[in-house]
Amino acid sequence: MTTAQAHRTAAKHQPRRIAVFGGSFDPIHNGHLTIARAADRRFNFDEIHFIAASRPPHKLKQHLAPFPHRFAMVSLACTEHPHFVPSLAEAGEDFSGSQLHYSVDTVRYFRHTYNHAGDRVFFIIGADAFLDIPMWKEYEALLGLCDFIVANRPGIRPEALRLIIPPDAIARPDAKKETEAAHPSHVVAHLNRSTVYLLENVNSDISATDIRRRANRGQSIHGLVAARVEEYILKQRLYQ
DSSP states (O other): OOHHHHHHHHHHTSOOEEEEEEEOOTTOOHHHHHHHHHHHHHHOOSEEEEEEOSSOGGGTTSOOOOHHHHHHHHHHHHTTOTTEEEEOTTSOTTSOOOSOOOHHHHHHHHHHHSOSTTOEEEEEEEHHHHHTGGGSTTHHHHHHHSEEEEEOOTTOOHHHHHHTSOGGGBOOTTOOOHHHHHOGGGEEEEBSSOEEEEEOSOOOOOOHHHHHHHHHHTOOOBTTBOHHHHHHHHHHTTTO
16 A cells, blocks of 8 residues: 555545525525534534435425425525535435435434544534423434534523423433533533533524515515525525
């Protein structure tokens, strides 16, 4: 093996830090991007995969823009960020996004894909959604499959986030965790196989509902979404 080949082989097995950030993204807006950038600055990810949800199980009755539109907007929003990757993980074989996908299965897919020693998968989630996680499919298994980064908002205390975690999933107090010494205030809980981190000061009052409403009324959405996403919404006459 040549030196160059050896370097390439070594590089292939460098531990990777991968984040998954799922949502309806109807549309993806600057609040989402602010959270992702803050998480990237703190955790130095190799990639953040933005997953436009197919049919979110908790929003089955809500009308969503067709999946190809939502994925196109995610792709446009990711173009200016080298670590941001638009993901087709929930697109389905026909790219319709019509099949039901559960987060636990999506995370298992990423764990299978990034399975070298030292690889870590993180799940970026808003505090409101994290509080609802006990209603998710196999949520106890999900909590052990990956680390969580909870984007907090004013009014939600870390204790409230900790309360929804099953007690037997929380690691013993004497468990040695290097991150505890480094960021004690940034950890919600150390679990047996993962860690729940807190991402503070990323609150945004931007709402996808408000953006859809404004677009429907012909009002400006400038500054609420990435410029390319704004252009796409206007050209495609989405939400009108």
